[in-house]
Amino acid sequence: MLLYYLAAIFKGLHPRVDDDFVDKLNYHYTSAIIFAFAIIVSAKQYVGYPIQCWVPAQFTDAWEQYTENYCWVENTYYLPLTNAFPLDYGDRRYRARQVSYYQWVPFVLALEALMFYIPCIMWRGLLHWHSGINVQSLTQMACDARMMDVDARHATVRTISGHMEDTLELQREISDATNFCLGRRWGAYVTCLYVFIKMLYLANVVLQIFLLNLFLGTDNLFYGFHILKDLLHGREWETSGNFPRVTMCDFEVRVLGNVHHHTVQCVLMINMFNEKIFLFLWFWFFMVSIITFFSMCHWILMSFMPGQLDTYEIRQEIPQSNRFSNRPAICQKFVHKFLGADGVFCMRMISAHAGDIMATELIVELWHSFNDRVRKSPIEMFEGGVSQSPSKMEASFKSWLLGQNHSGNRYGGTSGGSLVGTAAHHAAAFHASHHHHRDL
Secondary structure, three states: OHHHHHHHHHHOOOOOOOOOHHHHHHHHHHHHHHHHHHHHHHHHHHOOOOEEEEOOOOOOHHHHHHHHHHHHHOOEEEOOOOOOOOOOHHHHHHHOEEEOOHHHHHHHHHHHHHHHHHHHHHHHHHHHHHHOOOHHHHHHHHHHHOOOOHHHHHHHHHHHHHHHHHHHHHHHHOHHHHOOOHHHHOOOHHHHHHHHHHHHHHHHHHHHHHHHHHHOOOOOOOHHHHHHHHHHOOOOHHHHOOOOOEEEEEEEEEEOOEEEEEEEEEEEOHHHHHHHHHHHHHHHHHHHHHHHHHHHHHHHHHHHOOOOOOOHHHHHHOOHHHOOOOOOHHHHHHHHHHHHHHHHHHHHHHHHHHOHHHHHHHHHHHHHHHHHHHHHOOOHHHOOOOOOOHHHHHHHHHHHHHOOOOOOOOOOOOOHHHHHHHHHHHHHHHHHHHHHHHHO
């Protein structure tokens, strides 16, 4: 029964299309690597012989097994062969370097893997229970629609557009009742939540580096570079003391009322694996932290910096005759009032996973809905609605998009703000051109 529930939990944590590659790098790929290492170490510890001790000749097999089990449980200590061996038992442990982490390696690795899942669980839980926008379903529908025929794809696009339209409208209607959450009040709950999850991913991986250093008993912040430097300079464990293979163990036994002290030398073969595993993980965490930091900064700038949703620099790519510079307020109202930050976030995810073509078709459909609402209810929020030829506008979108050289997004997801802003500018430009020819 327990295995059934565990399988159900991990099945629900498989990669989805409501996040970007950097998120998957944290909760999926990193966790899979750590779990693999945990299984390898566990197999060596509990199936093989993680420790073997050199015992006196008079020890029987039972005594030898007892000695190895005791030394495995009660820790060992490292004392270089070139150092003088203290005669006092207490002085040995005081002067020597305790090795006490090897028993806990599988459990620590499993805990680290689970910690990488926490931001993912929070993202999916809070997104599903509180936002009202099913980003996963919308993006998956857009991905599936790529392989459909024209009629089925258009029907799917209309379904996605209708769901986004209803959800975003509901956010605007209940904004007064959700003043406790600025993200909801300004139509940016999903965006704020996603940026917060990005911060959690970064905090988690940085915390993992500190916990790794603490677990290995070092206060060196750049412990991984220190180990690598020793290896590159030929300083093996005998000199550096890092992950020692040969350690000492003291224990006492009572025989006929007398206490006998014994000191044995043990081989920790498991430390050969531990050294490679922890060195790899340290540098892996360091790399993931850098990538996550830049991804977080990228999303913060793209979501909250002034002008990122308007992307007026796209006008430079539009021919002079098609520019719509006399009424830019229409584009602002479409992006800021109709879509909002959460609508643009959904477009970014759809563009990243389903492609720019599907995203463009969806923007066209949303632009049609925007103008229909303006014609039916010309309220101040949507002031400046226009009418246009849908077929001509859609053809212009596709021809423009196919003629561009899009550079891939380095941090997961294309620039949805650019896509939305360009869509609005093109639609408005066609409206201006249509009225210009009619006046002539």
